[in-house]
Amino acid sequence: MKKRVATVWLGGCSGCHMSLLDIDEGLLEIAPLMDLVKSPLVDGKEFPENVDVAVVEGCVSTDQDREQILKIRERSKVLVALGDCAVTGNVTALRNLLGPAAMLDQAYRKAPTNDGQGTVPSVEIPTLLPQASPLSRHVKVDVYVPGCPPPADLIFTALKALLEGRPLEIPAGALKNG
Numbered sequence: 363m364k365k366r367v368a369t370v371w372l373g374g375c376s377g378c379h380m381s382l383l384d385i386d387e388g389l390l391e392i393a394p395l396m397d398l399v400k401s402p403l404v405d406g407k408e409f410p411e412n413v414d415v416a417v418v419e420g421c422v423s424t425d426q427d428r429e430q431i432l433k434i435r436e437r438s439k440v441l442v443a444l445g446d447c448a449v450t451g452n453v454t455a456l457r458n459l460l461g462p463a464a465m466l467d468q469a470y471r472k473a474p475t476n477d478g479q480g481t482v483p484s485v486e487i488p489t490l491l492p493q494a495s496p497l498s499r500h501v502k503v504d505v506y507v508p509g510c511p512p513p514a515d516l517i518f519t520a521l522k523a524l525l526e527g528r529p530l531e532i533p534a535g536a537l538k539n540g
């Protein structure tokens with residue numbers, strides 16, 4: 363029976379999703395094993411119920427991210443942290459060195475490419491949490507797929523094992539960048 367799979371992009375750069383697409387022809391091998399019920403790659407706004415495997419890129423950086431990850435956990439049997447931002451905070455969590463207000467000031471006013479007159483947006487955007495943090499700080503994570511981004515081969519190995527209901531065995535040398 364096909365597994366219901368969702369992929370989600372929280373506080374990340376989408377590089378992990380690009381690496382997922384880099385599986386190339388392997389996608390044809392795993393596609394028959396799943397129904398993609400939610401993803402940035404397809405339409406659909408609401409995270410659905412009864413998801414078998416949720417693959418989450420990026421850390422929890424905003425109030426919306428936090429709301430989402432709680433809902434994802436509640437509605438998914440297996441939650442996969444995809445990439446170092448989801449696993450440790452990584453690049454996104456570098457903002458923790460400054461704090462939200464100073465970081466926004468830097469990005470919108472003080473960056474060398476700005477004219478110093480910029481306005482920090484405040485309407486209809488998610489509120490930054492005081493710290494960006496990995497998924498495991500908020501919910502139980504079942505599978506970690508590290509890397510920035512995780513290599514396509516590793517994502518393929520992990521997804522195939524999960525879709526076939528096998529234990530995940532990470533091949534030697536798989537944990538390298540790119």
Ligand code: SF4
Pocket residue numbers: 373374375376377378419420444445446447448452453454509510511512
């Ligand atoms: S782990 Fe690397 S590639 Fe993935 S979202 Fe973070 S910065 Fe981007």
